[in-house]
Amino acid sequence: MNLQVKPRSGPEAASGDAGGGIRVSGATVTYRNGHRALLDASFEIPTGTITALVGVNGSGKSTLFKAIMGFARLARGEISILGLSVQEALKKNLVAYVPQAEEVDWNFPVLVEDVVMMGRYGHMNMLRIPKKADHEAVGAALARVGMSDFRKRQIGELSGGQKKRVFLARALAQDGRVILLDEPFTGVDVKTEDAIIRLLIGLRDEGRVMLVSTHNLGSVPEFCDRTVLLKNTVLAYGPTETTFTRENLELAFGGVLRHFVLGGDSLHDDADPRQLSVITDDERPLVMYGAKGQMVSQPAKPESDPEAAGK
Numbered sequence: 289m290n291l292q293v294k295p296r297s298g299p300e301a302a303s304g305d306a307g308g309g310i311r312v313s314g315a316t317v318t319y320r321n322g323h324r325a326l327l328d329a330s331f332e333i334p335t336g337t338i339t340a341l342v343g344v345n346g347s348g349k350s351t352l353f354k355a356i357m358g359f360a361r362l363a364r365g366e367i368s369i370l371g372l373s374v375q376e377a378l379k380k381n382l383v384a385y386v387p388q389a390e391e392v393d394w395n396f397p398v399l400v401e402d403v404v405m406m407g408r409y410g411h412m413n414m415l416r417i418p419k420k421a422d423h424e425a426v427g428a429a430l431a432r433v434g435m436s437d438f439r440k441r442q443i444g445e446l447s448g449g450q451k452k453r454v455f456l457a458r459a460l461a462q463d464g465r466v467i468l469l470d471e472p473f474t475g476v477d478v479k480t481e482d483a484i485i486r487l488l489i490g491l492r493d494e495g496r497v498m499l500v501s502t503h504n505l506g507s508v509p510e511f512c513d514r515t516v517l518l519k520n521t522v523l524a525y526g527p528t529e530t531t532f533t534r535e536n537l538e539l540a541f542g543g544v545l546r547h548f549v550l551g552g553d554s555l556h557d558d559a560d561p562r563q564l565s566v567i568t569d570d571e572r573p574l575v576m577y578g579a580k581g582q583m584v585s586q587p588a589k590p591e592s593d594p595e596a597a598g599k
């Protein structure tokens with residue numbers, strides 16, 4: 289399947305105007321314990337685009353999401369969303385968030401349709417009594433992610449991939465113009481990943497703006513127009529073709545990028561990047577990803593045994 293990103297046409301893409309997208313300028317976040325998780329981070333992404341947010345564990349991706357959602361206070365800097373302040377954008381219900389699985393209490397007894405209805409809360413009055421339009425939005429969102437048959441199921445009973453789809457449906461029901469996705473591909477199979485990518489491409493073509501944190505590096509060039517590389521600050525940002533480069537990745541991950549041929553025994557730097565790829569510090573692999581961008585956990589020593597690492 290070819291999910292290659294096609295450059296968007298039209299005046300917005302041509303001008304690269306970020307005024308209507310997300311603009312982060314000198315953002316600095318210091319946690320209460322004094323840890324500065326984000327320092328002077330700046331980037332701009334226009335509407336109608338999908339941007340990958342890439343960096344090692346602890347590089348500040350979730351912190352950046354929190355800042356964009358107003359959960360983490362900026363010690364310095366500024367964030368604007370569709371030309372509005374974070375507070376204004378939240379008040380207008382413009383920002384939807386798809387959380388990491390670990391952030392959710394799955395034991396909480398709630399039906400799938402109730403989770404998706406939460407996306408409508410911002411459109412309701414204080415009593416939160418759903419109207420016809422809210423029920424319709426929930427139905428349409430569930431249909432769009434292929435989860436209509438699960439609407440009466442308890443959320444905790446679903447598989448990891450199904451839960452992800454439900455939270456995507458919640459974002460769709462909210463009709464957020466800006467959608468933040470925190471590692472949407474972790475723990476999902478390749479088929480679900482493809483389905484999610486197709487959905488995101490559809491949302492991009494509707495003119496929404498998406499920021500997707502991901503460790504699945506292999507799939508970034510497939511569907512992300514832009515990339516932001518994070519390491520406590522923004523190391524690089526811009527179109528994926530010019531940002532998602534070996535040099536920048538090595539900088540972000542603090543290692544050397546190598547590619548393995550799957551099933552083969554050779555290691556060569558110029559292999560098709562859709563093969564098994566490793567960023568290594570020559571002692572141990574720091575990040576590995578496979579042909580579909582899937583993470584390969586705890587690989588064998590690639591330097592000494594590349595064939596084993598490829599299996």
Ligand SMILES: Nc1ncnc2c1ncn2[C@@H]1O[C@H](COP(=O)(O)OP(=O)(O)OP(=O)(O)O)[C@@H](O)[C@H]1O
Pocket residue numbers: 319320321323324325343344345346347348349350351352
């Ligand atoms: N509430 C907090 N209080 C203090 N420090 C925190 C807090 N949350 C995160 N940190 C620290 O801030 C840094 C950035 O964390 P963050 O969760 O933003 O990273 P991340 O890039 O999302 O990581 P991962 O890929 O593991 O999800 C880390 O060093 C982390 O330990």
